[in-house]
Amino acid sequence: MSIGIPGLILILIIALVIFGPSKLPEIGKAFGSSLKEFKKAAQGIASDSEEKKNN
Secondary structure (H helix, E strand, O other), X not given: OOOHHXXXXXXXXXXXHHHOOOOXXXXXXXXXXXXXXXXXXXXXXXXXXXXXXXO
């Protein structure tokens, strides 16, 4: 599932209208850190399942 550039622009415009320009950097930072934590957790789960498979 790929959003693409037009979809990202549309999401950014909607976020700008809803939250305003002053809140956007905070929201972006929070979203980025959440995404980083999600990826870290997903890698941990994948490595755990790989270890179980090998044992």
